[in-house]
Amino acid sequence: MGTRGQVYLVDDEALVRQATEQWLQLAGFSVTGFDDAKSALQAIDENFPGVLITDVKMPIMDGQELLREVLKKVPDLPVILVTGHGDVTMAIQSVREGAYDFIEKPYDPDQLVETVHRACEKRHLIMDNRRLQRQLAEGSGIETRIIGVSAGIVALRRELLRLAKIDTNVIIYGETGCGKELVAQCLHEFGPRSARRFVPLNCGAIPENLFESELFGHEAGAFTGASKRRIGKFEYAEGGTLFMDEIEGMPLNLQIKVLRTLQEGSIERLGDNRSLAVDVRVIAATKIELKGEESFRQDLYYRLNVGQLYIPPLRERQEDIPLLFEHFSRQAASSHDIDYSSCSAQEMRSLQQYSWPGNVRELRNIAMRYGLDPGCNLTELLVPTSVPLIAEVVETGLPLGIQVQNFEAQVLRRCLKKHRGNILSVMDELDLPRRTLNQKMQKYGINRADFKG
Structure with a gap:
């Protein structure tokens, strides 16, 4: 049984059909043959995970009519037409009407295998997207907020719901852009404080001279420019959740004041001697390991690290x-x-x-x-289409490995364009073995067909 994809093959000529079946099976496909179009049409439904190959010239129902009827039942099914030389104009029109591709007789078996492989990949992608969209639509609660089916995300959702109910301080670890604030919001929304405020604070974006006022507030006249009382984030988040993003950026001299607030459950506004009781859940987020970090107080770390979540990149x-x-x-x-x-x-x-x-x-x-x-x-959005100057590369802020990959992909594209997709010429100019070149093209999503002609 083949593993590269499932194929329905329609041809009224038994010898041709059997020979094509054998070739595709040797190439790793699972093939079911039909000697007439109506039988194939009856066997196809929207859950068919493969592709359809059909000859054009057949009695009763020809390949064109089969194409039209199949696309009525399954509009996104890849259909490949096998045509004689005189049918090329018709085949091109059929592609415009929804056929995936056509192959002209006599065809190169390797060309057929390549076309079928690409069509199966497209069908697999369509079926996977449909399944994933159905999972998302049928999901509820946390699954519609933290999206993913990987083991890491499934474990994250499970641990998140457990910590949300415990109502304790939590540290969220994750790289830039991985969704730490979204995870913090879910901890709040699925916990007992969901009816109260969720207050975000980016510790890395606040000037040090304003940090204390931002957290604890101030009274009028507490310092130059303090014309009226201001409520700080701790007080504003009363009964709810304070999310402190990039907490590693908090000034060291203020970390002791935050620790004291967490220990005593109270704050003092700048310019005021009175203590105000606060009941706040603190969720911190960081992209570095805080344990053992010299610039971060370890007593504050242990106070925050009652619960811990890790978001995989x-x-x-x-x-x-x-x-x-x-x-x-x-x-x-x-x-x-x-x-x-x-x-x-x-x-x-x-x-x-x-x-x-x-x-x-x-x-x-x-x-x-x-x-x-x-x-x-x-692909062009992922890899720049032009190679920037060295000075521009340095200014991008991308890791060296990414810049090297971008440069390598651009060299391959430029060489393929120069030689109009001729693999042998590219191998010769770049001094690359065929296997290495194929691996690099696959890595960067480069298709030789895009450079032909």
Whole structure:
């Protein structure tokens, strides 16, 4: 039984059908043959996970009519037409009407295998997206907020719900852009304080001379420019949750005051000697390990680290990328009344192979751009189309590995364009073995067919 995909093959000539079946089976496909179009049509429904190959010239119902009837039942099913030389014009018209591709007789078996493989990849992507969208639509509560099917995200949701009910201080660990604030919001919303305020505070964005006032508030006249009383974040979050993002950026001299607030459950506004009782749950977020960090008080760390959550980076959960991408891109298209079309299997493979240094935030931005412009080139969004100057590379702030990958991908694209997709010429110019070149093209989502002619 083949593993590369399932194929329904329709041809009224038994010898041709059997020979094609054997070739596709040797290439790893699971093949079911039909000697007439109506039998194949009856066997196909929207849950059929494979592709259809049909000869055009057949009695009773020909390949064109079969194409039209199949697409009425399953509009997104890839259909490949096998045509004679005189049928090429008709086949091109059929592609415009929805056929995936056509192969002209006599055809190269390797060409057929390549076309069927690409069609199966597209069908698998469609079926996966449909399944994931159904899971998202049928999900409720936390599954619609923290989206993903990977083991890391499933474990995160389970631990999040457990900590939400305990109503204790929590530290969230995760790289930039992975969704720490969203996780903090869920801790608040699924906990006993959900009816009260969720107050976010970015500790890395507040000037040090304003930090104390921002957290604890001040009375009128407490310092120059304090013309009236101001309520601080702790007081404003009374009964609710205070989310302290980038807590590693909190000045060391203020960490002791935060510790005292957590220990005693009270604050003092600047310029006031009275203590005010506060009941606040604190959720901190950081992208570094706080335990043993010299610039962070360890007594404050232990006070906050009653509960702990870790958000895995996107590169460690590739199986979540299709669902997240579809979710964000469809959302963008829907909000602007734009007709949406899923990306190709090749493009989705490029998305899954990309390292995502900006994590979900970067994915969301690219998905939204695709949703607003479904015809855009996703691969070009991931890898710059032109090689920047060395000075510009340094200014991007990207890790060296990413910059090297971007440069390598651009060299491959430029060479393929120069030689119009001729693999042998590219191998010769770049001094690369065929296997290495294929691996690099697959890694960067580069398709030789895009450079032919």
